[in-house]
Amino acid sequence: MKIYEKNNSVIVEDMKDFDPKHIFECGQCFRWNEEEDGSYTGVAFKKILNIKKEDNLVYFNNTNLEDFHNIWYKYFDLDRDYSKIKEELSKMDKYLNEAVKFGYGIRILNQDxxxxxxxxxxxxxxxxxxxxxxxxxxxxxxxxxxxxxxxxxxxxxxxxxxxxxxxxxxxxxxxxxxxxxxxxxxxxxxxxxxxxxxxxxxxxxxxxxxxxxxxxxxxxxxxxxxxxxxMEKYDTFPVDVWVKRVMEEFYVDENLSLKKIREYGINKFSNLSGFAQQYLFYYARELGIGKK
DNA sequence: ACCCAGGGTCGTC
DNA sequence: GACGACCCTGGG
The missing domain is CATH 1.10.340.30 (Hypothetical protein; domain 2)
Known part of the structure; x- marks a missing residue:
């Protein structure tokens, strides 16, 4: 991964496990919006940032190396090896394998x-x-x-x-x-x-x-x-309508309480529960899994 | 026009 | 634990 600054932008080469659409549309954040050119603009920590991915380059526009290292590196959880997480989740079962392939560029943001x-x-x-x-x-x-x-x-x-x-x-x-x-x-x-x-x-x-x-x-x-x-708590498993649907579709009986579904998820995915939940949520919502 | 659901929680029983 | 109400509005 090569990082350099150019014209009020920080450019990152060969960034793995990073797709703006997956990151911003997997339901974890609400202040990022797609621009006409396919890039995303958002606000966090009193800064305006625009992100565009082109082939093997990711452009962090309207910023500099200082903010990149002080703010965005942590915000985008760039210190974490998502390839390893995806590998572990993928081999758990065929459903998670599909969900991870679908949302391959998801990263869980560290927000305020x-x-x-x-x-x-x-x-x-x-x-x-x-x-x-x-x-x-x-x-x-x-x-x-x-x-x-x-x-x-x-x-x-x-x-x-x-x-x-x-x-x-x-x-x-x-x-x-x-x-x-x-x-x-x-x-x-x-x-x-x-x-x-x-x-x-x-x-x-x-x-x-x-x-x-x-x-x-x-x-x-x-x-x-x-x-x-x-808060970086990954041994948790938020259960909303979509996660309920996808869990009922793949893992548990219907009429199981939300609390029981949560317990099932945490038991099955343990310290990767939060990541599993996010891949499953994005997969379910984008594909409309279990919707009537 | 009418009805329903949406990243659930609260108050009440 | 289970149940209904809840502000609002886009989409069927």
Whole structure:
């Protein structure tokens, strides 16, 4: 893997296990959007980044080597050997083998805990397009302006302080629906009980989940997502409608509870559960597996 | 026009 | 544990 900077871009040669479409459309993030040229533009950690893959080159546009090493290397989990993970999962069974082949370029992002906490509270009983819209509105109305790219203005996700200053109505006007109160209550707990969301990743998975469940609007599934997508907890297995469908299709009886499906997944995939879940989710959703 | 589902959670029983 | 309600809206 060769990395170099050129004209406000960082170019990486021969990058393995990295496909922008797989990464940004496997349901782990909500702030990345496809451009007309097939590239993806997104906002994270108050930076605007554009990514385009061409043959054996990956272009990280609108950035430099310093940010690449300080921010994006960790964000895209580039230190982890996904070939090894895929190899281990592939030999478990034929279904996972197919799912891994399908989403070969997936990487699990290391996103900001606060942003992911609120984002996945919004995700409950909601659709991805609606979730993205609500998060975009919150950022546009109450987030810090961070610049313009390809003719579009971009805003950071609102800070804890800013969110805490909003009324329930202001939050709802962004399109959160009935989750407005959850967001308000959760933000209040973090701000006024001095609850440090950034210390959670230091706890073991069980304690971490226990802590997250205290927040309003955070149930078992949302807690699993927060841990997996922002706290490096990979021995967890978020079960949503799609994972339920694909698990019932390939592994378990119907009428098994969500909790039991989660236990089954963690027992079967152990410390690779989170990765397995993500390959299965992307596979199921893209192919519509189990949908009626 | 009407109905339904969407990366579930909460309150109640 | 099981059940219904829940803001909103695109798609059937």
């Amino acid at each position: 805990e606060w942003e992911i906490l609120i984002s996945f509270i919004i995700s409950a009983n909601n659709r991805i397009s609606m979730i993205k819209r609500a998060i975009e509105n919150l950022s546009m109305n109450y987030g810090e302006y961070i610049g313009e790219y390809k003719g579009k203005k971009h805003y950071a996700f609102p800070s804890i302080e800013k969110m805490n200053s909003l009324t329930q109505e202001q939050i709802r006007e962004c399109g959160t629906g009935f989750r407005d109160q959850y967001i308000k209550d959760t933000t209040f707990i973090i701000k006024n009980d001095n609850e440090d969301i950034y210390k959670y990743k230091n706890l073991d998975t069980d304690m971490c989940k226990k802590g997250l469940l205290q927040f309003c609007g955070v149930g078992p599934k949302v807690a699993d997502c927060i841990m997996l997508f922002s």
